[in-house]
Amino acid sequence: MIEVESLTKRYGRATAVDGISFRVEKGEILGFLGPNGAGKTTTMRILTCYLPPTEGTARVAGHDVFAQPMEVKKRVGYLPETPPLYPDMSVREYLEFCARIKSVPGSERKARVADAIERCRVGDVRDTLIAKLSKGYRQRVGLAQAILHNPDVLILDEPTAGLDPKQIIETRELIRSLAGSHTVILSTHILPEVSMTCGRVVIINKGRVVAEDTPDNLTRRLKGAGTIRVEARGDDAGILEAVRAVPGVLAAHPRGGHDGAVIVDVEAEAGRDVRAELARAVVSKGHSLLGLQQMGMSLEEIFLHLTTTDAAESAPAA
């Protein structure tokens, strides 16, 4: 449904999006994850034909965003980061205007507006001026605008930002209910949201895709790269040395100890289980092994791990 190939966007000298590629199949919900300034909004703006790409291609629903923008626009519903609302219009007036410019046929207009109002639960404010609405209602009116013309593809830039917890749950349910008939891309930096709503995650950082998988697979795949806590009795330096000598170990950090026991957190290479070797190494050097524990990596840690490794590596130099 959406095919993005080595998409690049430069603003003058700054590169916002740097050759990213990914695909989204029909009916899928794709989570777009990344820190602020990673290029999420820019990518979404290119997919909605708001910005032209500098290089690369993007096809939405079989149409190129650059060559056939009108065809793409007809098939895409877009909720920008700040909902694009006219404060001097009532909710109904606003949605009727949106229906007109999104070429919803006149005969269907009333029904589509009523449907969007109902699905986004803005029925009780339908005749209120948008200027008087709270942030949560504005966000939902923005969402109503995006689903109004029943588009094949929905692109939602932080759809739950500024909502209270109850509204967040309702919005997630709404988005999940759209999957199947619609293809959805949503960006967020709230991680639980991704594991709750998305079938697949693309993590981007500094304009590049750093990981792409299902939330479960990501957690599993990176588990090996998680930390292993080794608890042993012996001399500190000896234990550290033994642990560091094990192939596949990237780093070992002493974490203090108690009652003569030493605790060391070991970082291992991704996808490599080093627990057995660790145990052997500790014991063969004459220390007693008291405990060996896999510290699982939550999605938060994966995210931080993937998006901050560069910063951590270059930090000591500064």
Added chain:
Amino acid sequence: MTALRNVAAIVGKEWRHYFGSPIAWVALFVWTLLFGIFFYFAFTFFLEQSMRVAQQGMEYGGGMKLSINEYLIRPLFHNMAVVALFVAPMLTMRLFAEEKRQGTMELLATSPVSDLQVVMGKFLAAAGLYALMILAGLVNVAGVWIYASSPPEWRPVLTGALGIFLLGCCFLAMGTFVSTLTKNQIVAGILSFCLFLGMWTLGWADDPMGGAVSKVVAYLGVTTHLEDLVKGVVDLKDLVFYLSVVTFGLFLAHQSVESQRWRA
């Protein structure tokens, strides 16, 4: 067909903004008030002049009638042209500036409407409101037909109204363009007014003794082309001039809206 529908949707939205805010009402109020005041002054002047002429006629014989068109309607249209200079920025300053400030440009740009349709819709909405203002003002003139002993010629009234409409459209098209340049309505309003004033003063370069340059500059002035129309003479070159300025303004607005996305 869809193009027309899209333009109509934009026009409807703009009218909703105009009449949902004080803008349209203030513009209509100021325009009709000034139209009435100028009509009153021109009418008083016309009565005094008629009286004097009638007296002279009685004393010396061979009395003549003053033309209502010449003494009442023509100066009225000239005055209203000046008012148009002040009212036009009010109508155009928010057209694009407000969309950019509110972030709603993103809605228009990602909907299946072309930039040109948006520009046309906004310009036509402003021109429509302006036409309504002119019609409201002409109610004053209609009174003349009811009460004058011999009614004035209607043709110069229509061509004069057409003249100030076209003059205003030049301002509105240029103002639409200026509004695309900034997020700030006030800045757009002030810049537009300066631009309109410049377009106006070009006409002052007309100097019978001047050379080709002054003639060309004067030809580009927006008021130069109003003279004939107010007198009731429809000259194709005046119409072509006005329509060219309108087209040029809308062209600039369209280019500006499009290029901003490329530079963004």
